[in-house]
Amino acid sequence: MRIFLVGMMGSGKSTIGKRISEVLDLQFIDMDEEIERREGRSVRRIFEEDGEEYFRLKEKELLKELVERDNVVVATGGGVVVDPENRELLKKEKTLFLYAPPEVLMERVTTENRPLLSEGKERIREIWEKRKQFYAEFRRIDTSRLNEWETTALVVLEALDEKEISTIEKPHLVKIILGGFKRVRNEELVFTTERVEKIYGRYLPENRLLFPDGEEVKTLEHVSRAYYELIRMDFPRGKTIAGVGGGALTDFTGFVASTFKRGVGLSFYPTTLLAQVDASVGGKNAIDFAGVKNVVGTFRMPDYVIIDPTVTLSMDEGRFEEGVVEAFKMTILSGRGVELFDEPEKIEKRNLRVLSEMVKISVEEKARIVMEDPYDMGLRHALNLGHTLGHVYEMLEGVPHGIAVAWGIEKETMYLYRKGIVPKETMRWIVEKVKQIVPIPVPSVDVEKARNLILNDKKILKGSRVRLPYVKEIGKIEFLEVDPLELLEVVD
Amino acid sequence: MRIFLVGMMGSGKSTIGKRISEVLDLQFIDMDEEIERREGRSVRRIFEEDGEEYFRLKEKELLKELVERDNVVVATGGGVVVDPENRELLKKEKTLFLYAPPEVLMERVTTENRPLLSEGKERIREIWEKRKQFYAEFRRIDTSRLNEWETTALVVLEALDEKEISTIEKPHLVKIILGGFKRVRNEELVFTTERVEKIYGRYLPENRLLFPDGEEVKTLEHVSRAYYELIRMDFPRGKTIAGVGGGALTDFTGFVASTFKRGVGLSFYPTTLLAQVDASVGGKNAIDFAGVKNVVGTFRMPDYVIIDPTVTLSMDEGRFEEGVVEAFKMTILSGRGVELFDEPEKIEKRNLRVLSEMVKISVEEKARIVMEDPYDMGLRHALNLGHTLGHVYEMLEGVPHGIAVAWGIEKETMYLYRKGIVPKETMRWIVEKVKQIVPIPVPSVDVEKARNLILNDKKILKGSRVRLPYVKEIGKIEFLEVDPLELLEVVD
Numbered sequence: 001m002r003i004f005l006v007g008m009m010g011s012g013k014s015t016i017g018k019r020i021s022e023v024l025d026l027q028f029i030d031m032d033e034e035i036e037r038r039e040g041r042s043v044r045r046i047f048e049e050d051g052e053e054y055f056r057l058k059e060k061e062l063l064k065e066l067v068e069r070d071n072v073v074v075a076t077g078g079g080v081v082v083d084p085e086n087r088e089l090l091k092k093e094k095t096l097f098l099y100a101p102p103e104v105l106m107e108r109v110t111t112e113n114r115p116l117l118s119e120g121k122e123r124i125r126e127i128w129e130k131r132k133q134f135y136a137e138f139r140r141i142d143t144s145r146l147n148e149w150e151t152t153a154l155v156v157l158e159a160l161d162e163k164e165i166s167t168i169e170k171p172h173l174v175k176i177i178l179g180g181f182k183r184v185r186n187e188e189l190v191f192t193t194e195r196v197e198k199i200y201g202r203y204l205p206e207n208r209l210l211f212p213d214g215e216e217v218k219t220l221e222h223v224s225r226a227y228y229e230l231i232r233m234d235f236p237r238g239k240t241i242a243g244v245g246g247g248a249l250t251d252f253t254g255f256v257a258s259t260f261k262r263g264v265g266l267s268f269y270p271t272t273l274l275a276q277v278d279a280s281v282g283g284k285n286a287i288d289f290a291g292v293k294n295v296v297g298t299f300r301m302p303d304y305v306i307i308d309p310t311v312t313l314s315m316d317e318g319r320f321e322e323g324v325v326e327a328f329k330m331t332i333l334s335g336r337g338v339e340l341f342d343e344p345e346k347i348e349k350r351n352l353r354v355l356s357e358m359v360k361i362s363v364e365e366k367a368r369i370v371m372e373d374p375y376d377m378g379l380r381h382a383l384n385l386g387h388t389l390g391h392v393y394e395m396l397e398g399v400p401h402g403i404a405v406a407w408g409i410e411k412e413t414m415y416l417y418r419k420g421i422v423p424k425e426t427m428r429w430i431v432e433k434v435k436q437i438v439p440i441p442v443p444s445v446d447v448e449k450a451r452n453l454i455l456n457d458k459k460i461l462k463g464s465r466v467r468l469p470y471v472k473e474i475g476k477i478e479f480l481e482v483d484p485l486e487l488l489e490v491v492d
Numbered sequence: 493m494r495i496f497l498v499g500m501m502g503s504g505k506s507t508i509g510k511r512i513s514e515v516l517d518l519q520f521i522d523m524d525e526e527i528e529r530r531e532g533r534s535v536r537r538i539f540e541e542d543g544e545e546y547f548r549l550k551e552k553e554l555l556k557e558l559v560e561r562d563n564v565v566v567a568t569g570g571g572v573v574v575d576p577e578n579r580e581l582l583k584k585e586k587t588l589f590l591y592a593p594p595e596v597l598m599e600r601v602t603t604e605n606r607p608l609l610s611e612g613k614e615r616i617r618e619i620w621e622k623r624k625q626f627y628a629e630f631r632r633i634d635t636s637r638l639n640e641w642e643t644t645a646l647v648v649l650e651a652l653d654e655k656e657i658s659t660i661e662k663p664h665l666v667k668i669i670l671g672g673f674k675r676v677r678n679e680e681l682v683f684t685t686e687r688v689e690k691i692y693g694r695y696l697p698e699n700r701l702l703f704p705d706g707e708e709v710k711t712l713e714h715v716s717r718a719y720y721e722l723i724r725m726d727f728p729r730g731k732t733i734a735g736v737g738g739g740a741l742t743d744f745t746g747f748v749a750s751t752f753k754r755g756v757g758l759s760f761y762p763t764t765l766l767a768q769v770d771a772s773v774g775g776k777n778a779i780d781f782a783g784v785k786n787v788v789g790t791f792r793m794p795d796y797v798i799i800d801p802t803v804t805l806s807m808d809e810g811r812f813e814e815g816v817v818e819a820f821k822m823t824i825l826s827g828r829g830v831e832l833f834d835e836p837e838k839i840e841k842r843n844l845r846v847l848s849e850m851v852k853i854s855v856e857e858k859a860r861i862v863m864e865d866p867y868d869m870g871l872r873h874a875l876n877l878g879h880t881l882g883h884v885y886e887m888l889e890g891v892p893h894g895i896a897v898a899w900g901i902e903k904e905t906m907y908l909y910r911k912g913i914v915p916k917e918t919m920r921w922i923v924e925k926v927k928q929i930v931p932i933p934v935p936s937v938d939v940e941k942a943r944n945l946i947l948n949d950k951k952i953l954k955g956s957r958v959r960l961p962y963v964k965e966i967g968k969i970e971f972l973e974v975d976p977l978e979l980l981e982v983v984d
Contacts, residue, residue, distance in 0.1 A: 290719065
C-alpha cells in the first residue's frame, strides 16, 4: 500500500502522515526531509544555493522512486502538484488532498525552513491562488473542522480498499470489514449524530436524520421525533434503518426500528470502539426513562452489522480507552488475544492490525456468549466482570463507565487474590495490564459512602450475597457468591 | 345447575333471572308467579283471603321442591329470607343477593300486585330495615351502578364453577374457561379500565392500575404513565402484567410489557367479544401515534391468555355485535360453526353455550392462521376479508369497525357474485346472515367520495390492484387481484 498526501504547508501532511504510518504499519516518508537527508542540507539552503528549479528536479526524482516502493505513506512537498508530470504520477496513486482555507493555514504554520514564506505568512494566500486548481484534481479532505485523529481516520478510510476481517453468522450477521464503513452509502435511511456527520458525512446517504451525541438521545422525546419523521416519510416495513454511531445511538435506533410498525429492517454501523466490541452484538436495545438507565427497550437482533475498525481512529482519547477496557475484559473472559496486550504502544497508537484483531475476538466471543444465553438469563452475567465495584467507582468518583470497570476488575481480582481464590500470577498480569490501559491510579473511596451505595441498591438486599464473576486464570471464568460489603475491604 | 336470586322487590330478580335462563339454558321460575299459577289467584288475593301466613307456607313448600330440581334459575319472593329454615336451604344453594339501596328500589317498583306496598312505596324502607340482616347472609351483588347485562354477567360469573372449553398451546397458551375470569385474583399486577373495575372489581387484585376505556389509552402518554408506575413499584422482569379489558387495553398492555425492561411477563384476560375472538391471539400489540392507528408496537406473544366468555355478557349492544361479526368472519374463513348462525336468537340472547363455541372456533382458527404466518407476511391477509370496502364504509359513514366489516363482507361478496366468481348459494347465505347479525341496511355511499378515499390511500397506487380475499364456498378462502375502483360499482 502507498498513500500520498498533498496539500499546502500547514495542512497537516506530516503530522497525519506519521499517525497513518503507525496505524497502518507503513513507513513514513516526508519528501522535504528525505531530500534534505540526501542532500545533506536544509530546503532553505538548497533554494539559496541551487534555486527552486534544482529542488523541484530532486523532488520529481524522489517521487518517481517512491511510486515504485511498497508500504509507504508519503507527505509530499507542498509544491509537488505544480508539475503536470508529478500530478499524472500521483493520480495513479492513492493521493489525498488535505485542505484547509488559507486563514487556517496561516494560523498553523511557522516560517522556519519555509523558503517560500521568507516574505511572511501572507504569501500563503498568493500560493494558494496559484496552486488551488492543481490540488482540485485530487480527492479533497477538508481538515478545517477536524482534529488530527479525525483527519487520520478519514484519510485512512479514503485510502483503504475493503478487507474482510471476520464474518459472524449468529446470533445475527456481523461483518468486520476494514473500509466497510463506506457501504453506509447504500443504506435507505440513516440515523446518526452530528459528530458522525461532521467527520463521515461524505459517506452518508441523503436520507438521514440527525440526533444528539451520547446518552442524551435515549429518551422517549427523541423516539417520538423519530416516529414523526418515519410517519412523515411513510417509511414502509420492508425497508431498513441503519444506526450509525456509538452505543447510545445504536441503542436508540434499535428501539425505534423494533417498535415502528412492529419492526422495520435494522442495521448498525457502530462508530466507537465500545459499540463495536460490545453494544452492536446481541440485539439488546434501550432508552432511559425517569432517570433510570436502559429501563425501556426490547430484544431485537439487527438484520446485519457492519463493523469497520477504521472509524474508531477518530475517537477522543478517553472514550477510546473505554473500548479497550471492554476488549480487555473479553480477552480475560475468553483467553483469546492475550498477546495483543503485550504491545500497549500499538494500542495507544491505534494500530489497525491490533485494533482489528481486538474487535474480531471481542465480537466473536460476545456472539458466542449471546448464542448460549440470548435472553440474558444467566451466562451473559459473566460480562459483568468488574461491574460490582466498578459501579461504586462510577457513582462515587464520577469516572466514565469503562474506566470504572477497569478499576473494578483490578480491585475485585485483588480481593479474590487475598482470599486465596485467584492465583498470584493471574492477579499480577491483570493489575499490570489495567495500569497500562488506564494509567490513572485507582483512587481510594469513602468506605462509608460506598457501603451506603451498596446497601441502597435495591437489587442487593441487606445481608444477601451477589454472584461475582471472576477469572481463575485468563480465559477461565467462575462465579463466587460474596457479601458485597466484604468486597469494600479493597477499595479503602 | 340451580341459581337462586334473593333481594327486595325491585332489585331485578325477575328481569335478571329471565336473562340468566336464556344465557345458561335454564328454566326460569318466579316463585310468586308459580304460586299464583298453582293457587289460581294473585298474591294480593291470597293475602286478602288467607293471610300472609298461608302464603309463606306455600312459599316454603315450593322452595323445598325447587331445591330438588335441576337446571333452574329462581327468582324468589322478596320475603323468602325471613324464615330461618328457608335461609338454611338457600345457603346450601348458589344463592345471590341482588342489592340496591331503598331509594333506588323505590324508583324501580310499582305498587301493583304488591300487597306489602298497599300503604305506599315508603314501606320499602321499613321492610329493608327488617330484612337486611337476613339478606346479609348471602353473597351480595350491588346492582345500583350496573345495568341489566352487567348484573347478569356478574351473577352468572358468581354462580359458575370453572368449566374448561378449550386449551390452545400454540402460538401461545390460550385457555378458554367458563368462570375462568376469577383467576385474575391471583395476578401480580393488573392493567385495566374503569369500566372493568366497576363491574368486576371484586375479582381484581389490590395491585392494579386503571387506564381509560377504548382507543384513548393507546398513546405514548399513557405508556409513559405505565413506565413511571412500574419504576415506582420497582417491578421486576420475572413478574407478570395482566391486561384485563378490551382490545385497546390488551394492545396497550402488550406494548408496555414487551418494552419495559426489555420484556416482563404478560398475560391477557380479554373482556370484550372482539378481543376474545381476535386481539388476544397472535402477539401483535400497538399504540397509535400522530393520528396513525397502530403505527407503533411489537410482536410479543403473551405468556398465557385466559378467555372467559361469561364476561362478554356485560357488553353494550353495539360492541357485542362487532364481536359477532368477527366470529362470523372466522366461520366463513374456516367453515366451522356454520350451525351457530342458524340460531340467531340464541346469539342475540347471548346464550353461553353458543358464545363459548363461537369463541372456541374463532380462537382455534386464529391460532392456526397465526402459526402459519407469525409475522404477518401473507396468510394473515385472509383475515382482511371484507376490509377493503369495510374501510370505505367506516370512513364515510362513521360506523363502528365491526359493522363496516360486515357490510364490506356482504358487498364484496355481491361484487364477486356478479362477476360470476362466487356462486349464488354462497352469496345468498352470506347476505342473509349478515342481515341477521347487523339488521341495519347497508347505506349507499357517495361514489365520488369513495373514489377519492381509495385513490388517496397511499397503499393503493393509482391503477394498481388490491389482493382481495374472498370466499368461494364457506370455509374455502381464495384471493383475487381486483381494481379497487371497480369494486365501487356495488356500493352505489
